[in-house]
Amino acid sequence: MDLSALTSLVISWQSLVILAVFGITLLIATYSTYAERVVAAFLQDRVGPDRAGPYGLLQPLADAVKLFTKEEFFPAGSNRALFVFGPCLAMTTALMASAVIPFGNTLLLNNGDVVRLQAIEVNIGMLYVFGVVSLGVYGLMIGGWASNNKFSLLGAIRAAAQAVSYELAMGMALIALLMVTGTLSLQKIALQQYDGLWNIVYQPLGFIIFIVCAFAETNRTPFDLPECETELVGGYHTEYSSMKMGLYLFAEYINVFVASAVMSTLYFGGFSFPGEHLLYNSLTSSQGELFAHNVVTILGTVVLFAKIFFFIFFFMWVRWTLPRFRYDQLMRLGWTMLFPLAILNIILTGAFILFFGSKAPKLDVSKEAAPTEIRTVARR
Amino acid sequence: MEQTIPEVIRTVPLQHYVFFAAALFSIGVLGVLTRRNAIIIFMCVELMLNAVNVLLAAFSAYRADPNGQVFVFFIMAVAAAEVAVGLGIIVMIYRNIQNTDVNLLDRLKW
Amino acid sequence: MLLATPVAYQPADYLPILIQFGLALAFVAFSMVVSHLVGPKRNSKVKDASFECGIESVGNARTPISVKYFLTAILFVLFDVEVIFMYPWAVNFRELGMFGFVEMLMFMGLLLAGFYYIIKKGILKWQN
Amino acid sequence: MLSIILLSVSGLANLFLGFLRSNRLILPLVLLVLAAVLAINIFDVDNSSAALAEWARTGYLRNMLFFDQYARVFTGVIVLTALLLLPFSQHYVQDDNPNLAEFYSLMLFSLVGAIMMVSYTNILILFLGIETLSIAMYVLAGSDKSNLRSNEAALKYFLMGSFATGILLFGVALLYGATGTFDLMQMGAAIRALPTADATLAPMMYVGILLMLIGIGFKISAAPFHFWTPDVYEGAPTIFTGFMSTVVKTAGVAGFFKLLVVAFGGDTIPFWLPTLTTMLVLTLLIGNVGAVAQTSVKRMLAYSSISHAGYLLLALVALRSGMLSANAIFFYSLAYSLATVAAFGVLQLVQNQRQREDYEGLNGLARTNPLLALAMTISMLSLAGIPLTAGFFGKFQLFNAAAQEGYIGLIVFAVVMSAIGIYYYLRPIIAMYMRPAVEGAEAPVPVTGLQSVVLVVLMGLTVLLGVLPGLLDGVLNVQ
Amino acid sequence: MLTALLLIWPVAAALLLHFVRGSAARALAFGASLVELVLALYAAFQFQTDYSLPHFELDYAWLASAGIHFHIGMDGLSLLLVLLTAFLVPLILLASFRHDYENPSVFYALVLFMQSGLIGVFVALDAFVFYFFWEVALIPIYFLAGVWGGERRVQVTLKFFIYTVVGSLLMLAGFVYLYYMTGASGAARSSDLAAFYNLQLSAQEQSWLFLLIFAAFAIKMPLFPLHSWQPDTYEQAPAPATMLLSGIMLKMGIYGTLRWLLPVVPLGVSRWVAPVMVLAVVGIIYGALIAIRQRDMKRLIAFSSLSHVGLMIAGMFSLTAVGLQGTVIQMLAHGVNVVGMFFIADIIERRTGTRQIPELGGLTRATPLLSVTFLVILLGTVALPLTNGFVGEFLLLMGVYQFNPWLGAVAGLTIVFGAVYLLRMFQRVMLGPDSSFSAVIRDLTGAELAVLVPLVVMVFWIGLFPGTFMHISEPAVNKLLVLINR
Known part of the structure; x- marks a missing residue:
């Protein structure tokens, strides 16, 4: 691991992808705030934001300007360093999670280079997402504690307790999925679904557990106890203002985005879509392999985003439809329902695979691909 | 693929892992010996355990022997149990004396 | 079809994480600094007091909280570490086959016994 | 293996027993289980030559536990100790005690840990055993939640214990790096070969061995790593102090001995032996001198437990005498456990009634409770190593093993130390027999029938072993 | 069996x-x-x-x-x-x-x-x-x-x-x-x-x-x-x-x-025999001198015992046949005598409530039996010929003398000193001026006689027929001597 690897990486196409993923993440988060209002307005049959720009499309921009120019406020008795550090941590971890999500297959360039439409491919992608997202709760904790406000502290504690409670069931749901896929690489999981059925077919119960937990992990209604205004004013961000407040809000939407992307990838085929082989074969015969490959890849990316947007919409839909849990109900749901269900799911999955499934992993990607890795393949 | 992970780790010289782990461990030991806050002492102990984990994982990779990693799992599990018990004890003490400074605990002479 | 997955992972594969981290840090720092420079600053004693719905704030904000939260955290630590054991097992589930399944059933049985015990012990009774 | 399974399962089941309305059932059931384990232990052995050959062949990853005669015998000591100690916890058995089942379950679990520590053939199991034992004991040490001394004991025990675990584990990691295995036999073979085979790895191995010695030194409270012991033993509820100073010590020393003999034996012995010898000398000195200065019986027993760790180290230092050492450890730990159980049992009963644990608390006990006084006397004499009690032959066997290896200087030192010991072991006897009861404490201490029977059994065993030590000769023949 | x-x-x-x-x-x-x-x-x-x-x-x-x-x-x-x-x-x-x-x-x-x-x-x-x-x-x-x-x-x-x-x-x-x-x-x-x-x-x-x-x-x-x-x-x-x-x-x-x-360890003995002898003789003198100054009967007997034991040690370490035989006989004699002495001191203490010699006196009038038995046992302790003490001490002194005449001479003082303090005690307690107890004190009871009579018998038996016992011990002692001189 020397410096040259880093420099070559910085100036490569891959770094462009990283930048793009970063930008898209921010963009989607930004427009999620807009979408939230529009969806809310739609569901409540009223007019949403419509002043800033056409259909209010510039509303996020206006929000940003407002947040930037608001007064920076430090409550008395707060721990200043931690007060700033909290939102920063929440935002940083949120931004990092999207790095391992495969937004598409590869693009082949004319000069023979291959561009992977994924910022970072690591063999432990799933663990990475989990790890980084789990760190996010520290941001809430630190912020809530540093505020020197009883509401904030309570909100922070709730956030932590809730996050850890649901993370357990989420991890268990994931384990059942891992038993099916046999790998932790998000990209491999996505590619496996290229050929076969989507994992939702094998893991319906797991998906339900996962999505419920995803709601809780992102502190979205009906699990937004850490910030429920009826009880805790603003929860952990009661004392926050200006861009620090903005970072918390942003982080939440980024988490929603990441959760949607992960769910799409894990359970709904990621960037695969029905008929891709057909399209690839027909295009290959007419336009050549390179073109066909690129078109399928881009289409796949588009499809993936469609799936992601659907889940984001689903998040909002639920928010404006369901009432909030009471805190003890929330904890009981997590511990006494989801946790045993997740274990049951694991056992069922295991039994099913053992008695009906084949011995080999569903799709052994490593065997299918050329052992000499993609770069060589592309330089033909 | 399983065989390749050790190769990856082996691109870094073993000494680096050993020195790193030793440094981490020493920091932990120093912390235990010099700090007076029970929670910080406790965190330093965890640091020591994690140094051990790093070292074991590195050795495991260099020897292409899974036993070391299995050991790491067990250390983590045991450490979790220790965390549970240890934090419980610290909370219990905090409830009684509203502090976690070990110097305040002088009901029993050393 | 050309697949995007490398066969062998290199430490360099993890390098982009650093770049991503740098980017995130840059963004966060940027927004912090800008909002700090742009926003107005007018402090007063009343304004700085911590917010308690307009009522004068009472006592220390960092008060001890219900021990249930603590218990939840402890339980999480324990169970989460048990879950760690399942990750390698799940990834290699097919190779381990029946033997691994039965072993894990025993493990989960113990886990559930403990789980049932703590539920019975009233961990989720928030009323008392 | 059966004993471990039975103990674990009954420990778990016992937890659920706590949900019953009445707690009366728990103690009898636990005693029953322990008796059953003791009985099972007799058959729970796989020391046939075929099993040994199988172990030598597969060794690796499998057969991490091995129930040879050594494991079985020490399991017997451990379980017997627990069985005899538990009746003195009867005062805990009250229906309004919500944590009763947990106490006993933790005890059972810690026994599992102790058994693992004497039956391991893989460092992993040693580590797990130590931790299973220790973690349960951390909780039990602090089980008197509202008592600040108990809290403090728990915290100190916990911090020092986990610190020791860290050191121990770092040693394990280094040894693994040097030898590439956790299997005790393979590690032993690798360590014997290493100094010549691979000089670069040798320093790592030496550091690893030293760190492991230190870590285990902490666990068995050998000086200079003993400083937590008096506080913890004094602060913890008496019954658990009794448990700590018997079961934990026996398991620790037996496990340590196995480690030293199997893994660290051979040419490396001269490397670490000076360290161990220094520990031994310091332990004896600090244990005995410290005990003299105490005013609390409990604290005196804590120091006495340190000093007994020192005597046991004598057998470890003399490990090259092989079976002689193993036998000595076995006999001594049995004698020591019996005597200590009796001492803590009596102390617990006296404490229940008189609410004090200093020497004055024992005043006049001979008049009010002759049985308790006699039990305490025999126990003290046994701890002091006076003939007619098991302690004498325990010490004799230790010295015998040490003399076999020519450590005459150490023996003389140990003898001088046990002479000091006699002084403080006589003090409870003086208090009980030669001083009148303190004002207001003239009432007899209540003793249940079961407790009386146990005390008689303890006395009987101590005297029996003191008169006919040959009974246990050769119990440990196969290793 | x-x-x-x-x-x-x-x-x-x-x-x-x-x-x-x-x-x-x-x-x-x-x-x-x-x-x-x-x-x-x-x-x-x-x-x-x-x-x-x-x-x-x-x-x-x-x-x-x-x-x-x-x-x-x-x-x-x-x-x-x-x-x-x-x-x-x-x-x-x-x-x-x-x-x-x-x-x-x-x-x-x-x-x-x-x-x-x-x-x-x-x-x-x-x-x-x-x-x-x-x-x-x-x-x-x-x-x-x-x-x-x-x-x-x-x-x-x-x-x-x-x-x-x-x-x-x-x-x-x-x-x-x-x-x-x-x-x-x-x-x-x-x-x-x-x-x-x-x-x-x-x-x-x-x-x-x-x-x-x-x-x-x-x-x-x-x-x-x-x-x-x-x-x-x-x-x-x-x-x-x-x-x-x-x-x-x-x-x-x-x-x-x-x-x-x-x-x-015969070689070890020969290495240390001289210091032990000297200590033993010092003990004889020391015990006797202290005994002379004692006012408490029990303490006086204790120091006299110390003095007599010194002689036994000296005789034993002379490593001669007579010395060893003397030791054996003196063990028996001393056992009998010292028990009797302490018993009598106990009797007197029980009757009078004190052991202090100056507080006592003139007891003999009311207690002829006590006086007689006391005197017999006392003379045995003093080593009057025909009593048990004489046989033992004579042999012992012979042994010491064979070892070193000077030491023997000094050790011989034990008899002289013994006579001084023991007889003085008897004189003060039993004879002497009457004390408040002399009239009221009771003589020996049957049970006490039952104790003292066998002792008195033994005093004379050993004194008159020491052969009964020396006959038993002699072969054993000779065997020991062979071993010592190997």
């Missing part, structure tokens, strides 16, 4: 006592001790052949793995001391009948228990058995003195205990070393007496071993300057305990030296 029976019977009786309350306890204890005496006498009459060989042996593998056997048996020397023990214990028990001790069953059980320990010491033929009983004998006396003793009993008995145990631990260390040396030539290790006798050790080793082992014996006897526990303990212990201590327990040290020290 008979030896084992001698050991077990008192223990069994002691356990039986647990079920008896009050005065029945002492009756039972007394009965048991009589049975023991009968057993011992039976053993004495069963001795038909050579007195130098152990009889009634029992050899049981005690710790087989270590080569330690429970080996016991009696030769002439052992027999004499067993007889002495069996003879004195009933008398001591009888002597205590006047006292009302708290918890009599425990008290008498301890006495019987101690008897077993004492006999065990005298019959042990294995070093560890010897050590075992050596310590076993200590425990009951500790409790007897500590629980039923005088005001300062706690400190005094603790001092006594620590003193003795430290000594015996040193002895144990010596034994352990010897035990190891038996295996040095590749033979199986053994702690048997015979194995010890066969050892070939260097002078240097023997010199150290002598110090280690002799420490225990010297403390027990006690040899000046290790005696500081003795007067206090004798004074504070209850009368029966004092009698046990002085009458029998003291002999453990001398017996141990004879049996376990002199023949085992």
Whole structure:
């Protein structure tokens, strides 16, 4: 691991992808705030934001300007360093999670280079997402504690307790999925679904557990106890203002985005879509392999985003439809329902695979691909 | 693929892992010996355990022997149990004396 | 079809994480600094007091909280570490086959016994 | 293996027993289980030559536990100790005690840990055993939640214990790096070969061995790593102090001995032996001198437990005498456990009634409770190593093993130390027999029938072993 | 088997006592001790052949793995001391009948228990058995003195205990070393007496071993300057305990030296014999001088005992046949005399409430029987010819004289001094000016006579027919001498 690897990486196409993923993440988060209002307005049959720009499309921009120019406020008795550090941590971890999500297959360039439409491919992608997202709760904790406000502290504690409670069931749901896929690489999981059925077919119960937990992990209604205004004013961000407040809000939407992307990838085929082989074969015969490959890849990316947007919409839909849990109900749901269900799911999955499934992993990607890795393949 | 992970780790010289782990461990030991806050002492102990984990994982990779990693799992599990018990004890003490400074605990002479 | 997955992972594969981290840090720092420079600053004693719905704030904000939260955290630590054991097992589930399944059933049985015990012990009774 | 399974399962089941309305059932059931384990232990052995050959062949990853005669015998000591100690916890058995089942379950679990520590053939199991034992004991040490001394004991025990675990584990990691295995036999073979085979790895191995010695030194409270012991033993509820100073010590020393003999034996012995010898000398000195200065019986027993760790180290230092050492450890730990159980049992009963644990608390006990006084006397004499009690032959066997290896200087030192010991072991006897009861404490201490029977059994065993030590000769023949 | 029976019977009786309350306890204890005496006498009459060989042996593998056997048996020397023990214990028990001790069953059980320990010491033929009983004998006396003793009993008995145990631990260390040396030539290790006798050790080793082992014996006897526990303990212990201590327990040290020290490390003995002799003689003078200044009867007897023991040690270390024979006879004589002396002191104290010599006087008028017995025993102690003391001390002095005439001359002072302080005590207490007690004091009762008459008989028996006993001990002593001079 020397410096040259880093420099070559910085100036490569891959770094462009990283930048793009970063930008898209921010963009989607930004427009999620807009979408939230529009969806809310739609569901409540009223007019949403419509002043800033056409259909209010510039509303996020206006929000940003407002947040930037608001007064920076430090409550008395707060721990200043931690007060700033909290939102920063929440935002940083949120931004990092999207790095391992495969937004598409590869693009082949004319000069023979291959561009992977994924910022970072690591063999432990799933663990990475989990790890980084789990760190996010520290941001809430630190912020809530540093505020020197009883509401904030309570909100922070709730956030932590809730996050850890649901993370357990989420991890268990994931384990059942891992038993099916046999790998932790998000990209491999996505590619496996290229050929076969989507994992939702094998893991319906797991998906339900996962999505419920995803709601809780992102502190979205009906699990937004850490910030429920009826009880805790603003929860952990009661004392926050200006861009620090903005970072918390942003982080939440980024988490929603990441959760949607992960769910799409894990359970709904990621960037695969029905008929891709057909399209690839027909295009290959007419336009050549390179073109066909690129078109399928881009289409796949588009499809993936469609799936992601659907889940984001689903998040909002639920928010404006369901009432909030009471805190003890929330904890009981997590511990006494989801946790045993997740274990049951694991056992069922295991039994099913053992008695009906084949011995080999569903799709052994490593065997299918050329052992000499993609770069060589592309330089033909 | 399983065989390749050790190769990856082996691109870094073993000494680096050993020195790193030793440094981490020493920091932990120093912390235990010099700090007076029970929670910080406790965190330093965890640091020591994690140094051990790093070292074991590195050795495991260099020897292409899974036993070391299995050991790491067990250390983590045991450490979790220790965390549970240890934090419980610290909370219990905090409830009684509203502090976690070990110097305040002088009901029993050393 | 050309697949995007490398066969062998290199430490360099993890390098982009650093770049991503740098980017995130840059963004966060940027927004912090800008909002700090742009926003107005007018402090007063009343304004700085911590917010308690307009009522004068009472006592220390960092008060001890219900021990249930603590218990939840402890339980999480324990169970989460048990879950760690399942990750390698799940990834290699097919190779381990029946033997691994039965072993894990025993493990989960113990886990559930403990789980049932703590539920019975009233961990989720928030009323008392 | 059966004993471990039975103990674990009954420990778990016992937890659920706590949900019953009445707690009366728990103690009898636990005693029953322990008796059953003791009985099972007799058959729970796989020391046939075929099993040994199988172990030598597969060794690796499998057969991490091995129930040879050594494991079985020490399991017997451990379980017997627990069985005899538990009746003195009867005062805990009250229906309004919500944590009763947990106490006993933790005890059972810690026994599992102790058994693992004497039956391991893989460092992993040693580590797990130590931790299973220790973690349960951390909780039990602090089980008197509202008592600040108990809290403090728990915290100190916990911090020092986990610190020791860290050191121990770092040693394990280094040894693994040097030898590439956790299997005790393979590690032993690798360590014997290493100094010549691979000089670069040798320093790592030496550091690893030293760190492991230190870590285990902490666990068995050998000086200079003993400083937590008096506080913890004094602060913890008496019954658990009794448990700590018997079961934990026996398991620790037996496990340590196995480690030293199997893994660290051979040419490396001269490397670490000076360290161990220094520990031994310091332990004896600090244990005995410290005990003299105490005013609390409990604290005196804590120091006495340190000093007994020192005597046991004598057998470890003399490990090259092989079976002689193993036998000595076995006999001594049995004698020591019996005597200590009796001492803590009596102390617990006296404490229940008189609410004090200093020497004055024992005043006049001979008049009010002759049985308790006699039990305490025999126990003290046994701890002091006076003939007619098991302690004498325990010490004799230790010295015998040490003399076999020519450590005459150490023996003389140990003898001088046990002479000091006699002084403080006589003090409870003086208090009980030669001083009148303190004002207001003239009432007899209540003793249940079961407790009386146990005390008689303890006395009987101590005297029996003191008169006919040959009974246990050769119990440990196969290793 | 008979030896084992001698050991077990008192223990069994002691356990039986647990079920008896009050005065029945002492009756039972007394009965048991009589049975023991009968057993011992039976053993004495069963001795038909050579007195130098152990009889009634029992050899049981005690710790087989270590080569330690429970080996016991009696030769002439052992027999004499067993007889002495069996003879004195009933008398001591009888002597205590006047006292009302708290918890009599425990008290008498301890006495019987101690008897077993004492006999065990005298019959042990294995070093560890010897050590075992050596310590076993200590425990009951500790409790007897500590629980039923005088005001300062706690400190005094603790001092006594620590003193003795430290000594015996040193002895144990010596034994352990010897035990190891038996295996040095590749033979199986053994702690048997015979194995010890066969050892070939260097002078240097023997010199150290002598110090280690002799420490225990010297403390027990006690040899000046290790005696500081003795007067206090004798004074504070209850009368029966004092009698046990002085009458029998003291002999453990001398017996141990004879049996376990002199023949085992002869080279060590020759290295240290001179200092020991000097200390012994110093002890004689010192004990006598202090005794002269004592006002307390018990303390006076204690110091006189110290003085007499000094002579025994000196005689023993003369390493001559007469010296050793004298030691044996004097052990018996001293046992009889000192028990009698302490008993009489106890009687007087009980009657008058004081032991202070100046407060007493003129008791003889009302108590002719007491006076006579007192005088007889006293003269025995002073070593008047025809009494038991004379035989022993004469032989001892002969021995010392053979060793070194000057020392012999100085040691001879013991008789002179003894006459001075003992006769002065008698003169002051029994004769002298009348005190407030002289009229009211009662003479001996039947029970007291029952104690004193056998003692008086023994005083004359040994004094007139010492051959009865020397005949028994002589072969054994000669055998020892052979071993010592090898």
